[in-house]
Amino acid sequence: MKFSPLVQELIDSLKCLPGVGSKTAQRMAFQLLERNRQGGEKLAGALAKAMTEVGHCQQCRNFTESELCEICASPKRKIATQLCIVESPADVIAIEQTAEFQGRYFVLMGHLSPLDGIGPNDLGLDILENELLKGQITELILATNPTVEGEATAHYIAEMAKHYQVTISRIAHGVPVGGELEYVDGNTLSHALSGRKNYSV
Amino acid sequence: MKFSPLVQELIDSLKCLPGVGSKTAQRMAFQLLERNRQGGEKLAGALAKAMTEVGHCQQCRNFTESELCEICASPKRKIATQLCIVESPADVIAIEQTAEFQGRYFVLMGHLSPLDGIGPNDLGLDILENELLKGQITELILATNPTVEGEATAHYIAEMAKHYQVTISRIAHGVPVGGELEYVDGNTLSHALSGRKNYSV
Ligand SMILES: [Zn+2]
Ligand SMILES: [Zn+2]
Numbered sequence: 001m002k003f004s005p006l007v008q009e010l011i012d013s014l015k016c017l018p019g020v021g022s023k024t025a026q027r028m029a030f031q032l033l034e035r036n037r038q039g040g041e042k043l044a045g046a047l048a049k050a051m052t053e054v055g056h057c058q059q060c061r062n063f064t065e066s067e068l069c070e071i072c073a074s075p076k077r078k079i080a081t082q083l084c085i086v087e088s089p090a091d092v093i094a095i096e097q098t099a100e101f102q103g104r105y106f107v108l109m110g111h112l113s114p115l116d117g118i119g120p121n122d123l124g125l126d127i128l129e130n131e132l133l134k135g136q137i138t139e140l141i142l143a144t145n146p147t148v149e150g151e152a153t154a155h156y157i158a159e160m161a162k163h164y165q166v167t168i169s170r171i172a173h174g175v176p177v178g179g180e181l182e183y184v185d186g187n188t189l190s191h192a193l194s195g196r197k198n199y200s201v
Numbered sequence: 202m203k204f205s206p207l208v209q210e211l212i213d214s215l216k217c218l219p220g221v222g223s224k225t226a227q228r229m230a231f232q233l234l235e236r237n238r239q240g241g242e243k244l245a246g247a248l249a250k251a252m253t254e255v256g257h258c259q260q261c262r263n264f265t266e267s268e269l270c271e272i273c274a275s276p277k278r279k280i281a282t283q284l285c286i287v288e289s290p291a292d293v294i295a296i297e298q299t300a301e302f303q304g305r306y307f308v309l310m311g312h313l314s315p316l317d318g319i320g321p322n323d324l325g326l327d328i329l330e331n332e333l334l335k336g337q338i339t340e341l342i343l344a345t346n347p348t349v350e351g352e353a354t355a356h357y358i359a360e361m362a363k364h365y366q367v368t369i370s371r372i373a374h375g376v377p378v379g380g381e382l383e384y385v386d387g388n389t390l391s392h393a394l395s396g397r398k399n400y401s402v
Binding site for chain 2: 002003004005006007009010012013014016017018019024026027028029030031032033034036037039040041042043044045046047048049050051052053054062063064065066069070088089090093109110
């Protein structure tokens with residue numbers, strides 16, 4: 001005994017979402033069918049459109065339905081000489097929200113992960129190297145996550161980039177602003193110590 | 202700064218799924234766009250079809266894309282005199298898997314919940330009463346969940362059903378088979394004690 005064919009198909013399809021198992025998929029399907037058909041139809045439309053129309057920006061690899069993303073298409077950014085390398089589109093938004101950076105981005109859409117079969121070309125590093133070849137970029141800011149994989153990816157890109165006329169920098173590790181020292185993990189704390197700066201009063 | 206319009210729309214739409222907030226919706230959208238377009242398209246199709254074609258069985262209220270669900274349409278079940286009341290389609294499947302029950306079901310699709318504005322008619326109790334009026338049903342098995350809401354719903358239905366010629370029963374509370382007494386909560390344990398049966402050897 002199973003659910004009716006269309007309900008079962010919906011439950012099975014929902015399991016393609018990350019972190020969604022059988023029980024959660026069931027709960028989602030029942031909730032939409034019983035209480036939110038309109039939301040379900042809206043989601044169906046948004047999914048269908050996004051899956052077929054969203055591609056990658058030809059320059060930075062971020063998701064976009066145009067040839068160039070909004071940032072790459074902006075005249076002010078086109079002449080930028082700084083390129084900030086991030087792992088995900090969400091990182092671009094986080095950095096944009098600081099309003100500290102006026103350069104361009106390059107979105108890896110992940111990090112090197114040999115076990116998952118994700119190598120340099122899956123991260124578009126060939127496209128990145130072409131960008132460096134053009135000679136417009138003078139600084140490469142490595143803003144991958146401060147995780148083992150993020151550090152390994154940053155290291156790999158730095159190795160590649162040192163053949164070009166470009167300054168390579170890494171975002172600073174340290175104590176989060178507003179954090180309390182006693183709750184900061186030891187690794188972060190030793191980074192914060194070794195990365196200490198002169199403090200003039 | 203936001204994601205591109207179609208990506209943002211996808212993220213917003215995913216938030217209609219229960220338990221999915223902004224961060225989870227983002228992760229889901231990126232995962233589908235980057236690693237599983239095929240799964241995303243399949244989900245879009247399954248959703249669109251289910252939202253428009255799945256309705257309720259005219260007899261038991263379970264989800265079905267036909268007029269009657271598979272169980273209600275089965276000739277053997279049509280002549281059944283037992284009616285088992287459950288809260289959700291998943292409960293029907295759980296009981297069917299025991300192969301202990303050959304009667305019909307009535308699916309409430311929830312439980313009484315005044316705070317959420319869910320009253321008797323939202324649970325189809327008018328349809329249930331019509332069923333009782335027909336006089337075919339001789340036993341009503343209340344199999345709502347052993348929760349406060351489930352008990353209240355069972356109580357409400359029992360009050361309604363006592364005006365009809367029908368035996369009313371409630372599934373037994375007690376110690377789960379294979380469980381250890383010391384880990385069973387006190388409420389369940391007192392139900393297990395007061396519901397004790399003669400044990401003949
Ligand atoms: Zn771009
Ligand atoms: Zn039915």
